[in-house]
Amino acid sequence: MEILSLKILRMQSLGPDHYWMELENRFKKAFSPGQFLTLRPSPHIFLRRPFSVASASKTSLGILFRKVGAATTILTEKNPGQEISALGPLGRGFPIDPEIKQSWLVAGGTGVAPLLFLLERLMKIQKVSFFYGAGCQPLLFRDLFPQGKYRLFLATDDGSCGIAGPVTALVEKQLQSGEKPEVIYSSGPLPMLQAMNTLGLKYKIPVYVSLEIRMACGLGLCLGCVIPLHQGSSIILKRVCHDGPIFLAREVLWKEITTFTRISNGL
Amino acid sequence: MEILSLKILRMQSLGPDHYWMELENRFKKAFSPGQFLTLRPSPHIFLRRPFSVASASKTSLGILFRKVGAATTILTEKNPGQEISALGPLGRGFPIDPEIKQSWLVAGGTGVAPLLFLLERLMKIQKVSFFYGAGCQPLLFRDLFPQGKYRLFLATDDGSCGIAGPVTALVEKQLQSGEKPEVIYSSGPLPMLQAMNTLGLKYKIPVYVSLEIRMACGLGLCLGCVIPLHQGSSIILKRVCHDGPIFLAREVLWKEITTFTRISNGL
Amino acid sequence: MAYSRIKKAARDKLTSLEVKIGPLRLSTPVVMASGTFGYGLEMKNLINYRPIGAIVTKTISRYSWPGNPQPRLWETPSGLINSIGLQNVGLDVFLRQKLPRLRRLGPKIIVSIAGFTSEEVCCLARELLAHRVEALEMNISCPNLKSKNKVVATSPRLTYNLVSQVRKAFPGRCLLVKLSPNVTDTPSVAKAAEDAGADGLTLINTVKALAVDLHNQQVISGGLSGPAIKPVGLRTVYEVYRKVNLPLIGLGGITCGKDALEYISVGASAVGIGSGFFSNPLLPQEVVNALLGQLKKTGLPSITYLIGRLNEKKRPS
């Protein structure tokens, strides 16, 4: 974990309200897929903001973000060459089991960010299928996908690209066809993650989800991001920033989470 | 008085921490020299900031500002083409008596701003001498001065341009030489204005000063900028934003003002 | 929203933004707060008064008052500290020079009053009644009016006593009491004001605060306003709404239409615009636009249906 002032290398508009930002990577420790960092876009906004790392090389870190409020609006006004305070790597990434041969990645909207990074990693060692859904064609950022060996399934709500409907329907169709991965990794809006959990339970496939929740410190200090999890027969409290943001979907108490947050993040 | 979102036409660094900004002028009412406007550089800074108008044409308004804190720092980051909320014209300008044939303008540091505008106006109708002092040569912004018929006397603290010493010494030397204007207009840091008041009393010349004080509304509503003035035999309260910022120096209770504010503005 | 309630609203012929604060009917719930809109007259050339339901005057006292020396202002993160010290023209000048012109502006006029003794406050109330003023706001959170060195609004008992007396001096018209957040238990003070006969409550006044000016080696002690205190204002309105049955004017840090909706949703019948006006004189219009937008979005016929919507617990009745 380090706090650094990093130069912005690139800033690119991807489509409606979505941006791609590249920062120089001077972190000593490498990020693994699913981990995040926090940025401070302006001294006039109090809290740092968490963002998943969407790509990482020795020299640069890629972030895919959506403009939703004050901090992300200020981010869109940044120019290459400016510096920004970055703190990371934070959280634990997606668990990757070397025994596993076939995994599915299921992304909804802006939630595609951490899965792009995971894809980069997994496609070299596993058979990977990537399911990707968004509201409409301009919100499916296909340019961000790496070249390589994996299958890409696309869905849009309005049918403007790929099949029409939620990405989870696409996943279920594929499951119904008899195909079955050993593990599913998913990231996106809560209702989608809940649907993925249901599918995972139904088809007996472990599903890992990346959870988003309001954070204050991102460091495990404030206990602001704590959620209850089933573990064995008991319920335990975990910090999303420190113990997550990746959790096994079937351990999450979905009702607890969905009653307080309806994050309208894409899809 | 109007509140408008104005396009920034020009943004230029003048020297250490000093900038020249030009805004489109869409105000229906014309500014007169000595009047000011308030700007809101960012929604994340609560209060608007007052700035003297340093030049005004039908199409543009010029502002000379010094970077001293949060708001002025944000101003320096603005680019031509961006818009900014502007409210004006505010306050009363320098009183101009059509009978008067000869006036002196005495400026210290950033305080030169309103006097540049006044000079533009007066040099066409009067015999004008402009005394201008600053810390050092890079802080004497000679490029901002208009062409025309007037005398320019320069002073710097370090003697890097013009005579060495405070501009008030330059003024006093000229007064000692027997020359005497009918009126003096002055703008600059408080100690300089106080010295000008002393000179005015000594040589029996009315001195008008432009006062700077913290403001909240700039509109005469909050009574935050109220100062006491001698008027006849009594003391009355006046709002700097509404009744000023130009006051007759001998009416100002200097002690009251200097005990609470030591604004380090240039010179 | 049940169809029957909407029909009832239509029967009642409520115009959509109209609200009632006791006997006072406001065309919109937007109230210009005391001390931040001068005597209401200064803005005639800048803004449109139509969106404004009422103007609360700068607090006036029986005799004119010079206020505090400089410095009177200090900006803080998302806030403003002021120590104006109730500078005002006094009752006589107010009645002669300000009131007649104020009345021609359109919005309802609420005169804010304060005094050093209860007799002084009652005297103000009587004089203003004689001049047919429709509404008063008692500024009892003002540190000048002290009884045994206590600000009245810090004590339910002192509040009850003072409000009862002024109630008698100002019968039949709208009597508002403005409360302080600098109190352990604002709801109990609110209850005292209700019991004493107030028609409505205005909350909150500024938050006790201090700034340090290291450069000039001085401190500035005063009241904090602005966005920084919005969470305090919302909390106070939320708690008071649960304890009393009076209409509330909620304020503290309102700088956009959304802020106004937040206050209304926790129980404010009207909202006050204070120092937010300084940064944006178009705010009254923006608030009205946001409220109309919300009515359109929800299909509700009157803003009154939104009052206290997120303050679940039933109010005592």
Place this chain on the structure above:
Amino acid sequence: MAYSRIKKAARDKLTSLEVKIGPLRLSTPVVMASGTFGYGLEMKNLINYRPIGAIVTKTISRYSWPGNPQPRLWETPSGLINSIGLQNVGLDVFLRQKLPRLRRLGPKIIVSIAGFTSEEVCCLARELLAHRVEALEMNISCPNLKSKNKVVATSPRLTYNLVSQVRKAFPGRCLLVKLSPNVTDTPSVAKAAEDAGADGLTLINTVKALAVDLHNQQVISGGLSGPAIKPVGLRTVYEVYRKVNLPLIGLGGITCGKDALEYISVGASAVGIGSGFFSNPLLPQEVVNALLGQLKKTGLPSITYLIGRLNEKKRPS
């Protein structure tokens, strides 16, 4: 600064940033506040602990406590509302798993405690004394510990009673009391804590606040921290410094070295870093640098000479 005082300082061999809070000697006046630095262990890989004079632990209770459901956080203009609800591991786990590791970090350890009854608090104090803990901070501004439904820190009497009891249970070592700003008269509560034998006071805890989430149609009730409340914290320290003779740990909204100097100038002997750490984990170092810079600039040998410099009125003695 008189030469004689400087000579005396040199004689006393004070290191420049050392301060004393009762019997507790801190190498720097920088104190990591309760609840915003976890159990002090989490940051070992991120920051240097050298600039830190003391760490106050997350408030612990006799038994572990789950805290409040989500949402627990809400950002406000220049502030943060939290409603963690004192989630903590409880005394036993603290003693077994946290304390031994905490002690190896370097800074002094102050254990923050709270309970539902005075017996519970005294029990915590006794156990911690038995484990040779050097300093306690009583979190009596915590809304969980109520006597007749009153938060202890809202009443001088309740404060006096509780502090006296804990004083007896924790003799000879540093006993701090953390006070609330949500009180009509914090100085009188401070006086009660002093009279009951406290060694120092920590002020302020968070400011009662509420946020409205219109999108999810819910309210978030909790305590406000961050730059928004700095003016409230400064005011409280300023007032309490005039009333009591105890060393004060000032906090609320500190986000830079200048803020720390402001607190010290109105009377704080040490400063607490709370939610400001979230935005900038380098803050402890920055504060120390600013304090050292100030000593260099003023030529003073010890930071203690700056304490209360702008709080003119003589303290009672």
